[in-house]
Amino acid sequence: MAVEAGHHVLNLDSLTYAGNLASLASVEKHPAYQFAQVDITDPDAVNARIKSFRPDAVMHLAAESHVDRSIDGPGQFIQTNVIGTYNLLQSSLNHWRSLPPEEADRFRFLHVSTDEVYGSLGVEGKFTETTPYDPHSPYSASKASSDHLARAWHDTYGLPVLVTNCSNNYGPYQFPEKLIPVVILKCLRGESIPVYGKGENIRDWLYVDDHCRALMTVVSQGKPGETYNIGGNNERTNLQLVQFLCDLMDELSPKTIPNTSPRPGSGRGAGGEGAIALASSHSSLITFVTDRPGHDLRYAIDATKIERELNWRPQEDFESGFRKTVQWYLDKQSWWQSILSGDYRLERQGVNQT
């Protein structure tokens, strides 16, 4: 691991449990890291945590991250992503200013962000670190604001800030609002799998542990003031991905599903018009639904800079990464059931009171 001995890093996650990073499991286990569940909209709570832990670095991963939720209720996104980032930057700045010179030299503030700040690509090209910002959703606009704040605290006050922008994450512990867990859980429950529009939108998939490794690399070796794009180089249309997941589910959790609708791309359908047949593939559950408003067509990351300058590369293979992810959701039913039932909020409160 590329973190110096004695290097204490504070990871901040929001109370909402809705972070884009599915899991920081590999980071959490490292003794030099403290994973804090702090309500970043509360400046006193943030101050208290930073004062008590006195970190050598702060990794800011706390965010409201779901685009659909931001369309339905943008206010919480402004509070958490914009005001929350401001609170963290201010507390970190005060802490950094209180450090002796050699510790201040070593201090880093890593602001973790998204490729959605760059807007939407056509069929060609990729996002680089110099692509102009063009956010479209309340979520991406709030993340763009937070990126600008983080850079302003570097340029104005000299806080040693690094910014990363990642592509779509997948892996264990991803909140069930996101596409991958939606598909797996709908398959398990035999419910319709909602695919927005025609399923033609393209995302670039990054396994969460690869993202964690990239963040650790950036916080320990990156240059303050710089931005690093992190991507998996795994572009798929949503429909391709959903069908791939259905195939994995057919293999790992086979079951018989009533087939009342035509299979996409198979003309009049396997069962014929109006027939109720029995199909063995979960893909019979795929249902095209109304598109997301302002749905960005394509995201794709050019990760050349972090590969060249910091020697990071994704290690997870697309097929094995998704296979592990599906198996994880099959094995951890109690985890996602407590989220779907809402019980996790109570458990989470219990954690924060201790």
Ligand SMILES: Cc1cn([C@H]2C[C@H](O)[C@@H](COP(=O)(O)OP(=O)(O)O[C@H]3O[C@H](C)C(=O)[C@H](O)[C@H]3O)O2)c(=O)[nH]c1=O
């Ligand atoms: C939930 C859902 C999604 N979709 C479509 C919408 C997207 O084109 C794609 C992925 O959707 P999801 O909401 O999982 O992720 P994005 O909207 O791409 O955004 C995600 O990746 C970026 C980088 C972040 O920064 C966000 O925080 C993170 O949520 O599937 C469907 O078709 N059906 C569904 O039920």
